[in-house]
Amino acid sequence: MTATVPGLTAPRKARKLRVAQRRTDTGLTVVVVRKPGVPLVEVRLRVPFQSAAETHPARAALLSDSLLTGAGSYDRAGLAAAVQALGADLSVGVDADRLMLSANVLATGLPQLLGLLAIVLTEPSFDRDEVATERDRLSERLGIARSRPGVIASERLATRMWGQHPYALDLPQPDAVAATTPAQLRRLHADRVRPSGAVLVVVGDVSPQRVVDDTESALAGWTGKAPKPRMPALPTPQPGPLLIIDRPGSVQSSLRMGRAAIPRSDERYPALQLANLIFGGYFSSRWTENIREDKGYTYGPHSHVDHQVLGSTLSFDVEVATEVTGPALLETNYELGRIASLPVTEEEVEAARQYAIGTLALSTATQSGLASTLAALAAFDLGLDWVLSHPGRLLATGVDEVSAAAATYFAPSGLTAVIVGDATTITAPLAALGAIEE
Amino acid sequence: MPRPPKLPSPSFDLTHHTLGNGLRVVVAPDPSAPVVGIAVLYDVGFRSEPQGRTGFAHLFEHLMFQGSANLEKLEHFRYVQSSGGTLNGSTHLDYTNYFEALPSNALERGLFLEADRMLSPRITPENLANQLEVVKNEIRVNVMNRPYGGFPWIYLPALLFDTFANAHNGYGGFEDLESATVEDARDFFTRYYAPANAVLAIGGDLDVDDTLAMVEKHFAGIAKRRPPKRPKFGEPPLSAERRSTHEDAHAPIPAVAIGYRIADPIGSLDDHLANVLLAEVLSDGDASRLQRRLVQRDHLVTDVAAYLGEFGDPFDERDPTALTVIAHYPQAASLDAILAATDEEFARIAESGLDPGELDRVRTRIVSVLLRELDAVMSRTLEFAKFELIYGRAELIAELPERLRAVSEDAVRAAAAALRPDRRAVLELIAGGAR
Numbered sequence: 001m002t003a004t005v006p007g008l009t010a011p012r013k014a015r016k017l018r019v020a021q022r023r024t025d026t027g028l029t030v031v032v033v034r035k036p037g038v039p040l041v042e043v044r045l046r047v048p049f050q051s052a053a054e055t056h057p058a059r060a061a062l063l064s065d066s067l068l069t070g071a072g073s074y075d076r077a078g079l080a081a082a083v084q085a086l087g088a089d090l091s092v093g094v095d096a097d098r099l100m101l102s103a104n105v106l107a108t109g110l111p112q113l114l115g116l117l118a119i120v121l122t123e124p125s126f127d128r129d130e131v132a133t134e135r136d137r138l139s140e141r142l143g144i145a146r147s148r149p150g151v152i153a154s155e156r157l158a159t160r161m162w163g164q165h166p167y168a169l170d171l172p173q174p175d176a177v178a179a180t181t182p183a184q185l186r187r188l189h190a191d192r193v194r195p196s197g198a199v200l201v202v203v204g205d206v207s208p209q210r211v212v213d214d215t216e217s218a219l220a221g222w223t224g225k226a227p228k229p230r231m232p233a234l235p236t237p238q239p240g241p242l243l244i245i246d247r248p249g250s251v252q253s254s255l256r257m258g259r260a261a262i263p264r265s266d267e268r269y270p271a272l273q274l275a276n277l278i279f280g281g282y283f284s285s286r287w288t289e290n291i292r293e294d295k296g297y298t299y300g301p302h303s304h305v306d307h308q309v310l311g312s313t314l315s316f317d318v319e320v321a322t323e324v325t326g327p328a329l330l331e332t333n334y335e336l337g338r339i340a341s342l343p344v345t346e347e348e349v350e351a352a353r354q355y356a357i358g359t360l361a362l363s364t365a366t367q368s369g370l371a372s373t374l375a376a377l378a379a380f381d382l383g384l385d386w387v388l389s390h391p392g393r394l395l396a397t398g399v400d401e402v403s404a405a406a407a408t409y410f411a412p413s414g415l416t417a418v419i420v421g422d423a424t425t426i427t428a429p430l431a432a433l434g435a436i437e438e
Numbered sequence: 439m440p441r442p443p444k445l446p447s448p449s450f451d452l453t454h455h456t457l458g459n460g461l462r463v464v465v466a467p468d469p470s471a472p473v474v475g476i477a478v479l480y481d482v483g484f485r486s487e488p489q490g491r492t493g494f495a496h497l498f499e500h501l502m503f504q505g506s507a508n509l510e511k512l513e514h515f516r517y518v519q520s521s522g523g524t525l526n527g528s529t530h531l532d533y534t535n536y537f538e539a540l541p542s543n544a545l546e547r548g549l550f551l552e553a554d555r556m557l558s559p560r561i562t563p564e565n566l567a568n569q570l571e572v573v574k575n576e577i578r579v580n581v582m583n584r585p586y587g588g589f590p591w592i593y594l595p596a597l598l599f600d601t602f603a604n605a606h607n608g609y610g611g612f613e614d615l616e617s618a619t620v621e622d623a624r625d626f627f628t629r630y631y632a633p634a635n636a637v638l639a640i641g642g643d644l645d646v647d648d649t650l651a652m653v654e655k656h657f658a659g660i661a662k663r664r665p666p667k668r669p670k671f672g673e674p675p676l677s678a679e680r681r682s683t684h685e686d687a688h689a690p691i692p693a694v695a696i697g698y699r700i701a702d703p704i705g706s707l708d709d710h711l712a713n714v715l716l717a718e719v720l721s722d723g724d725a726s727r728l729q730r731r732l733v734q735r736d737h738l739v740t741d742v743a744a745y746l747g748e749f750g751d752p753f754d755e756r757d758p759t760a761l762t763v764i765a766h767y768p769q770a771a772s773l774d775a776i777l778a779a780t781d782e783e784f785a786r787i788a789e790s791g792l793d794p795g796e797l798d799r800v801r802t803r804i805v806s807v808l809l810r811e812l813d814a815v816m817s818r819t820l821e822f823a824k825f826e827l828i829y830g831r832a833e834l835i836a837e838l839p840e841r842l843r844a845v846s847e848d849a850v851r852a853a854a855a856a857l858r859p860d861r862r863a864v865l866e867l868i869a870g871g872a873r
Contacts, residue, residue: 351516
């Protein structure tokens, strides 16, 4: 029996979203999008948090972990109970660019949640005992993180690419965590957790204009301006020999490679995005179809473009079985060389384009997806307009532009690379393929 | 403290239909975004795999992506992704799911792709050999090469349960996986992948009648086969404590998993919901009992979590399921103190009940989590299919907030009282990576 795969019918347009946005007197930007569906609301508050200070990663991480351990008249359990009673969850995360408070709440509880948020932003306790508890937990969690081969490899690659730049030192060191005090957290909070330059995104079953007003008044008492951080420019990563990091007995090798890329605002970005998909950015990519679906060397390779405020990165991650580490690198280099040297096909570009357009729609079709996307874009002064206009940019990108982006960014000679694995087994096969460093 | 908000219930229109070959279909229109979700759940999971074939249900899941009646290898992925969609599959204790989220203009294409592999997956020696290597690499990356890999889901059942069905490793041993044959896979397909042993759910931007017509067109031609008889897997509660250890070469600090058998979540749903509330009282957030006691007061553990179901979904399994408490802790000598404190907290709930407002806020949070699960078209469609398959009724999702509201504090106390030391299995993880 042979049947034909059904064609696509005419695409339906997404409904227009109702949006309200305001920059308040305190310098906070509030963006509210009405997105009904479930009677919930997603909240993201992005506070710029860059710093070149050596002590910053440990202080920032501990501040993030301690921020919800009490505020105003609430002790730790009292604050958590008040959040839970709203059907809410409130959490904090930090990286080298920003502090992010994330919440979801039943729509009826949004006003009270904003009230609790205001207290956390203006009157955090940083109680001595609670900070001590979180300091120990942070050290233990860092120990766990650094026992994972992928984390070891990523940290070493970051150092090799960015040297002593703060972007390479994102994950704090245990002794720096141990030396951090509640007074230092209070000072960091007072200096940097300020509304000027921060962005609050609210998405959900709400009336945008009213929520902008409510948010402005709920957070009116959160004031002040953070000093502009003096960050060094991001260095240009240097390609070099493959660095082998020994992890005796490892049953897989973790390969990580990277290079500098371009931001979303660059006119060549859509071409890079498509080239990345074709290479290793989705399942139907050359890298996956070769080393997973043909050779079975791995559960799955991934390449991706990541955007940080000071620069964008093209990265390659894969875990391959120890005994096929050499052949897996051979195939990887072959696919890199192929996409950098020969044009991609019209069919490949069209498939990647439809995937990019479709998954953008899927990821912004949920309240949480849209809120996270808008909070991430806000760091680059991009917003909903960018999401809505990006399909047009992808549609306007031709095969030649994608091939040109591939030639520029995927050349194997331009990558910085590290591998974590069982050195006694993998060193010789890797050395046979190119320069290594042990 | 603010007054607890009124609890909303989700609402949706479900249309049910059963094809002549026995395939059960659930259609759930929602025009809010131009996307659709398609989920096919087969009523077979790793509890049903035969002795000597551990991991087979999961290996077979991989083979369902290797081409089918009208599709070459790689084409299934390419058709979904080049239509702008995403896809995956996963193997659970009691079922295996396959699903795709697509722009709504690809609905019929998605239905065709699912029908084509329900008709006949391409099970060849080459595909089997290739996916055997992929699965071994999946196990290496998720279990063998990382700290706490497979802990506790692979190792605790072996201590907590007695029968092969409940106790064995669902990822499978390499020897068992390597001995799997094309013949085994064809037999497994014939036996368990009958249309009458599956549920198809479709949600999102669609017209119900058009969708049902497409379903008839693509699925009705698949021959009817008798579905297998589902065995009973129930095991009574333990009557004496069990203890064991698990060596983890990579873990820097020890961990413990404490498991309790939980009977019949479907037949005794209200008792089960009391357990769901109890797990939330125990470990959700900084106001929960075990966080306050073990993390904040006694400083015994780095983190602690209590959950139902092997992968943390309380509605994912039939009889039996499990309640698990897991903790990571820096000092190996703390284990007895952790167990004693945990028992004290269970006893405190059983004897003194809950604090004023405690049950209400926990209930409110659970309802909020249930609603959030229904926002994305894909997870919503998967939930419809799962409740239809496991509970026999997708509509139950909309009734859960009311059913939760009806659970009394006494029921939660009774659930806590059942977590006695003689009913638990304690698996201690020995940290081989400690420096």
